[in-house]
Amino acid sequence: MSSARLLIIGVGSPAGDDRLGWEVIARLKAKLPDEANCDLWALDRPGAGLIEYLDRAEVCWLVDALLSKDTPGRYLQPGLELLMQSDDRASGSHGFGLADTLRLAERLGMLPQRIELHCLTINSADTLSEQLSPAVDAGVNGLVERLYQRLIDGMDHADANSQG
Amino acid sequence: MTDSHQDQPTSRRIRIDVPALTRVEGEGSLKLAIDGNQIKQLQLSIFEPPRYFEKFLEGREYQEVPDIVARICGICPVAYQMTAVQALEQAFGHTPSSWVARMRRLFYCGEWLQSHALHIHLLALPDYLGFDSAIGMAAKHPEAVQRGLALQALGNSIIRLFGGRSVHPVGACVGGFHHAPAPAEISTLHTRLQEAQEYAAELTRWCALLPLPEDEDDFISVALRADTEYPFYRGALVSSDGLAIDAAQWDSHFREEHTPHSTALWSLYAGKPYLVGPLARLNLNLDRLPKRIRTNLESTGIGFPSRNMFHSMLARAVEIELAIHDALELTSTYEPTAHPFDPVTPRAGIGFGATEAPRGLLWHRYETDTEGLIKSARIVPPTSQNQARIEQDLQRSLQSFGLDHSDEELRLHCEKVIRNYDPCISCATHFLTLDLERRR
Numbered sequence: 001m002s003s004a005r006l007l008i009i010g011v012g013s014p015a016g017d018d019r020l021g022w023e024v025i026a027r028l029k030a031k032l033p034d035e036a037n038c039d040l041w042a043l044d045r046p047g048a049g050l051i052e053y054l055d056r057a058e059v060c061w062l063v064d065a066l067l068s069k070d071t072p073g074r075y076l077q078p079g080l081e082l083l084m085q086s087d088d089r090a091s092g093s094h095g096f097g098l099a100d101t102l103r104l105a106e107r108l109g110m111l112p113q114r115i116e117l118h119c120l121t122i123n124s125a126d127t128l129s130e131q132l133s134p135a136v137d138a139g140v141n142g143l144v145e146r147l148y149q150r151l152i153d154g155m156d157h158a159d160a161n162s163q164g
Numbered sequence: 165m166t167d168s169h170q171d172q173p174t175s176r177r178i179r180i181d182v183p184a185l186t187r188v189e190g191e192g193s194l195k196l197a198i199d200g201n202q203i204k205q206l207q208l209s210i211f212e213p214p215r216y217f218e219k220f221l222e223g224r225e226y227q228e229v230p231d232i233v234a235r236i237c238g239i240c241p242v243a244y245q246m247t248a249v250q251a252l253e254q255a256f257g258h259t260p261s262s263w264v265a266r267m268r269r270l271f272y273c274g275e276w277l278q279s280h281a282l283h284i285h286l287l288a289l290p291d292y293l294g295f296d297s298a299i300g301m302a303a304k305h306p307e308a309v310q311r312g313l314a315l316q317a318l319g320n321s322i323i324r325l326f327g328g329r330s331v332h333p334v335g336a337c338v339g340g341f342h343h344a345p346a347p348a349e350i351s352t353l354h355t356r357l358q359e360a361q362e363y364a365a366e367l368t369r370w371c372a373l374l375p376l377p378e379d380e381d382d383f384i385s386v387a388l389r390a391d392t393e394y395p396f397y398r399g400a401l402v403s404s405d406g407l408a409i410d411a412a413q414w415d416s417h418f419r420e421e422h423t424p425h426s427t428a429l430w431s432l433y434a435g436k437p438y439l440v441g442p443l444a445r446l447n448l449n450l451d452r453l454p455k456r457i458r459t460n461l462e463s464t465g466i467g468f469p470s471r472n473m474f475h476s477m478l479a480r481a482v483e484i485e486l487a488i489h490d491a492l493e494l495t496s497t498y499e500p501t502a503h504p505f506d507p508v509t510p511r512a513g514i515g516f517g518a519t520e521a522p523r524g525l526l527w528h529r530y531e532t533d534t535e536g537l538i539k540s541a542r543i544v545p546p547t548s549q550n551q552a553r554i555e556q557d558l559q560r561s562l563q564s565f566g567l568d569h570s571d572e573e574l575r576l577h578c579e580k581v582i583r584n585y586d587p588c589i590s591c592a593t594h595f596l597t598l599d600l601e602r603r604r
Contacts, residue, residue: 044331045238048286048298049278052317096286100299107302108310 006038007057007112008147011064011098013045016126017072017136021063024118027144036151047096048104055110061147064098065136066119073139074121075146083117118143194558194578198567206562208555208582218541226252226338226510226536233528233543234332239282242275242323243521244543245336246397251528252338255515256536258508263501264340265397267326270494271336272396272519273487274322277315278330279522280442280480280487283586284371285312288477291580292374308370311363315484318360322491325349340505347500354495357488364485365460371481372464376474379561383471383553385444386433388520394452394486395445397519402448403433404469411518414527420544430552431544437552440524441585442479443470457485473557476584483522510536521546523586547587554585 008028010021022042029040041053054060066076084103096104105111120139132140197205217236221229233248234241246268253260260268285308286298293308295301302309320330325345327333335342386407390399402408407417420429432438446453447469453461461468461482466475510532517528524546531539558581565577 044329046331048282048313049316049320049330051313052320100297104299104302104309107299108306108313110310110313 004058004113006151007053007060008038008040009050009053009060009062010040010042011046011050011062012042013125014130016124016129016131017122017133018065018125019130020065020120020122020132020136020140023132023137023140024063024144024147027140028147031144031148032151033155036155038151046101048101050098050101051105051108051110054105054112054115057112059114060112061116061118062098063118063143065122065125067124068121069123070121071135072121072123072133073135073137073142075139075143076119076121078117078119080115080117118147194582196558196562196574196578201567203559203562203567206555206559208551208558218543221530221538221541224538226256226508226530226532226538229530229538229541230336230338231332231334234334234336236543236545238331239279240275240521240523240526241332242271242327242336243519243526245333246272247517247519247521247526247528248530249336249338249517250397250519251515251517251530252532253508253515254517255513255530255532256338256508256511257513258339258506260340261503261506263499263503264505266494267341267344267504268336269396270322270491271326271341273491273494274319274325276319276396276483276487276522277491278317278319278323279586280484281312281315281319283522284367284477284480284484285309285316287586288583289374291576291583292376292477311367315360315364315367318356319487321353321356325353337505339508340503342504344501344504345498347498350495350498354492357492357495361485361488361492364481364488365457368457368460368478368481368485369464371478372466374477376472376477378472379474379564380471381473381557381560383473383557384433384436384438385447385469386438386440386549387445387448387525388518389448390452392452394449394483394490395520396490401518401525403438404444404448407433411516411527414516414518414529414544418544420548429544429548431549432552437556438549439473439553440546440549441476442483442522442524443473443476444524445520446470446479446482453482453486454489457482457489460485473561473581473584476586480586510534523547524549547585550585550587554582554587557581557585 008025010023010025012019012021025040025042032038043050043053066078080102083099084106102111120136120143122136193209195205195207196203217233221232224232229248229252230245233244236244289308290297290301293301293305298309323330323333326341327335385404387402388395388399389402400408401411401414409417418431418433419435420431423430450458450468464478466478468475512532512534514529514531519526526546527544529542533539558578561581562574562577567574569577
């Protein structure tokens with residue numbers, strides 16, 4: 001991992017499984033040591049407002065739910081190009097969903113140098129619940145562990161370099 | 165689209181449907197039927213989620229209200245919070261401290277900034293520069309989009325400062341705020357506002373040069389009007405035909421009613437459609453603009469009060485300038501406090517609130533019991549107040565535009581007219597689909 005400060009953003013809403021991005025941030029924050037070289041943000045349907053966060057980061061991991069008929073809670077890491085080609089125009093506030101926002105940021109040269117998308121599949125965003133379904137809850141734990149390990153490994157690597 | 169290439173059409177029916185959207189602030193549809201050179205049917209229907217919130221609020225404690233009503237809109241939660249706390253404080257006979265009143269105005273400045281910047285640059289501007297979206301526009305006009313994003317970010321920063329987050333903030337309460345910003349945070353904000361002041365003034369001049377249609381109309385403007393300042397949070401409720409009332413007198417002059425083609429309530433003033441929003445505000449409060457901003461507006465050569473609805477775009481730009489001007493003043497004189505809210509003693513009562521949301525007048529009424537539980541709530545959002553006016557404008561504007569235009573041109577014109585009001589369905593009207601039927 002490079003020494004550039006990492007920005008991790010969880011995007012979501014309070015609605016059922018759609019809150020998974022927030023849960024990842026909350027659980028990761030609880031596990032990480034204070035010296036971790038990263039900033040964590042949970043954002044509520046930021047629309048184009050996401051760009052102000054992306055613009056100030058060199059490296060960003062973006063966590064979001066992916067609506068799918070697939071098994072819920074499954075981890076996917078879609079490529080940026082693939083996501084930006086998708087049609088999510090109806091999914092965000094005032095017409096700016098994640099794909100539109102990333103497309104706009106790219107047009108303006110405001111994307112981080114490195115951006116990774118970390119997604120979990122969900123079947124629906126239950127507007128009457130603020131709880132994750134068991135399958136997505138398990139998926140969140142798996143994703144948190146995956147991200148945590150990378151961060152810890154990165155810290156160990158940085159320590160070794162500084163000692164060498 | 166059906167049957168669009170028959171000979172000698174005697175009539176045609178255009179239906180514009182907005183698909184149901186789950187993560188936006190409303191949904192609507194427009195039905196348009198044209199027979200020869202006459203509009204036979206024009207119906208704007210909006211489904212307004214806020215109606216449910218009134219019922220949700222019943223039986224809730226008064227402290228819960230600001231956080232619940234913030235959920236009504238992702239773009240203007242501050243307006244809902246500020247109107248609710250104003251109404252509840254009136255019901256409890258509580259007068260907010262000077263510090264609270266000033267910081268509420270600053271909080272509100274943040275919302276106007278972010279909402280107007282979003283609307284001008286990402287929603288409306290593509291209409292006037294010939295693009296189908298801000299993404300397409302960004303390639304040719306990156307500086308315009310970046311300016312919009314920077315202003316939106318500045319507004320969001322102000323909201324976050326008081327609300328903890330920019331979408332559905334949680335920092336406001338009946339009596340004040342849960343916390344006071346640190347002086348260093350205010351100082352940083354002040355510097356950013358200073359940097360934005362000049363390019364906000366440029367934005368006004370730039371908007372005045374856009375090819376806005378010349379489309380004069382006759383309409384009634386309704387907005388707040390305060391003694392000395394441009395209205396955000398307080399003032400009498402006035403109209404361009406001479407009305408001047410307190411928010412408590414709303415029901416004597418305004419009426420909400422159902423229409424057969426819409427599940428949302430329509431609001432009428434003296435039985436007629438009326439306009440709320442930036443153009444109505446500016447038309448009624450031109451003399452409340454700070455001199456510097458008024459001089460800048462006058463330099464554009466566009467006169468106000470204006471009867472051209474498309475000057476709403478310019479009015480929003482002026483209000484961005486104003487929000488920055490006021491925020492600069494409020495941050496330059498900021499004094500930290502250990503008491504960001506004053507304790508409130510609930511009592512049985514009725515309270516009314518009226519403030520200026522970015523897209524227009526927002527009115528609340530609450531009845532509370534002795535414990536401060538909500539017995540009843542009424543909320544009249546700006547978008548439902550503008551519904552009848554939008555339909556009226558579409559009727560006239562389409563005739564003026566010319567019904568002999570192509571289906572696509574008619575659709576685009578309808579979208580432009582609707583979007584100009586910045587309704588919460590503007591997200592949906594970007595995706596209007598056109599089904600054309602021609603009758604033999």
